[in-house]
Amino acid sequence: xxxxxxxxxxxxxxxxxxxxxxxxxxxxxxxxxxxxxxxxxxxxxxxxxxxxxxxxxxxxxxxxxxxxxxxxxxxxxxxxxxxxxxxxxxxxxxxxxxxxxxxxxxxxxxxxxxxxxxxxxxxxxxxxxxxxxxxxxxxxxxxxxxxxxxxxxxxxxxxxxxxxxxxxxxxxxxxxxxxxxxxxxxxxxxxxxxxxxxxxxxxxxxxxxxxxxxxxxxxxxxxxxxxxxxxxxxxxxxxxxxxxxxxxxxxxxxxxxxxxxxxxxxxxxxxxxxxxxxxxxxxxxxxxxxxxxxxxxxxxxxxxxxxxxxxxxxxxxxxx
Numbered sequence: 128x129x130x131x132x133x134x135x136x137x138x139x140x141x142x143x144x145x146x147x148x149x150x151x152x153x154x155x156x157x158x159x160x161x162x163x164x165x166x167x168x169x170x171x172x173x174x175x176x177x178x179x180x181x182x183x184x185x186x187x188x189x190x191x192x193x194x195x196x197x198x199x200x201x202x203x204x205x206x207x208x209x210x211x212x213x214x215x216x217x218x219x220x221x222x223x224x225x226x227x228x229x230x231x232x233x234x235x236x237x238x239x240x241x242x243x244x245x246x247x248x249x250x251x252x253x254x255x256x257x258x259x260x261x262x263x264x265x266x267x268x269x270x271x272x273x274x275x276x277x278x279x280x281x282x283x284x285x286x287x288x289x290x291x292x293x294x295x296x297x298x299x300x301x302x303x304x305x306x307x308x309x310x311x312x313x314x315x316x317x318x319x320x321x322x323x324x325x326x327x328x329x330x331x332x333x334x335x336x337x338x339x340x341x342x343x344x345x346x347x348x349x350x351x352x353x354x355x356x357x358x359x360x361x362x363x364x365x366x367x368x369x370x371x372x373x374x375x376x377x378x379x380x381x382x383x384x385x386x387x388x389x390x391x392x393x394x395x396x397x398x399x400x401x402x403x404x405x406x407x408x409x410x411x412x413x414x415x416x417x418x419x420x421x422x423x424x425x426x427x428x429x430x431x432x433x434x435x436x437x438x439x440x441x442x443x444x445x446x447x
Contacts, residue, residue: 154182154196155371155393155409156428157322158338158357158447162198162211164320165296166230167247167285169200170209172445175433176200184411186422190220200230208233213249227251228281242288249281253302253315277302277315291325292447297345317345324357326446334361336369336446351377359395361446367397373411390414397428405430 154163160178161168177199185191200211211230216223228251235244256274283296302315324338336359343352352375359369371393395409411424 155411155426156395156407159397159407159428160198162200162213165247165283165285165294166249166281167232167245167283167294169211169230169232169247170202170234172432173202178428178430180428182426184424186425192219221257223256226253245285247283251279253277253279293323296320319343319345324447332363336361365399369395403432403434
């Protein structure tokens with residue numbers, strides 16, 4: 128019975144949520160590793176940088192959406208480029224979505240004061256499948272949907288200096304063109320991301336980290352938009368406390384007439400050790416009465432950034 132209720136609520140809620148409706152993951156801790164949304168972020172830390180990420184959504188429901196992700200990047204020997212690897216696995220009930228990309232970023236130094244313009248590209252695949260064993264119906268035969276495997280490309284541009292960054296990126300650029308709607312219900316659609324942020328030093332031990340992210344699906348009939356406004360406070364260059372206000376809405380002409388704007392508030396923390404290890408946690412609380420009955424969303428991230436050799440502090444520490 129719980130699974131029947133879950134799928135019923137899933138059908139009601141998905142059209143109002145950008146992430147699941149468009150088969151792309153969204154994160155509350157993307158500011159801790161920007162390569163999840165932009166391949167040009169690779170090499171930003173100017174060191175080996177690894178991040179593991181787990182998200183559990185709608186915790187009050189069995190079979191709620193879950194995401195596991197891995198991102199790793201490091202600069203080339205001459206520091207003019209960087210390579211990155213990204214793997215994301217989503218599961219919603221019996222549906223599984225996986226994307227894997229190998230990224231390359233070309234870094235252009237604009238001045239001697241650590242200003243960079245970076246161009247990134249990622250190539251890989253996206254896939255979709257169903258685990259029929261987890262889908263229980265009253266029909267004598269299980270539901271059968273063929274799996275889909277598609278090549279894909281993502282691109283991005285990223286500018287940063289010691290106190291400011293801005294980036295724009297797009298994904299699902301090839302998978303959309305090669306998609307055949309006769310073989311699967313899975314339909315990728317290009318997404319565009321624009322994010323911007325900066326650092327404001329309040330005093331010697333406190334740094335403010337305001338940032339914003341705007342995301343939309345370009346070819347979706349629903350025209351979903353998600354906007355995040357975030358403020359983090361970094362203490363002693365180690366402990367970050369932050370909050371995000373997220374606004375999601377549909378602007379397409381085919382949106383359901385009963386769909387309203389969906390908002391949520393997000394609290395997050397991150398602790399970084401002097402040896403380069405990081406751990407982060409966030410909790411999303413939906414403000415919509417329709418969705419908050421499904422429970423909140425928990426995220427946990429683990430990271431490691433290789434410290435500079437012999438403990439020497441870098442000239443411009445990278446705090447995003």
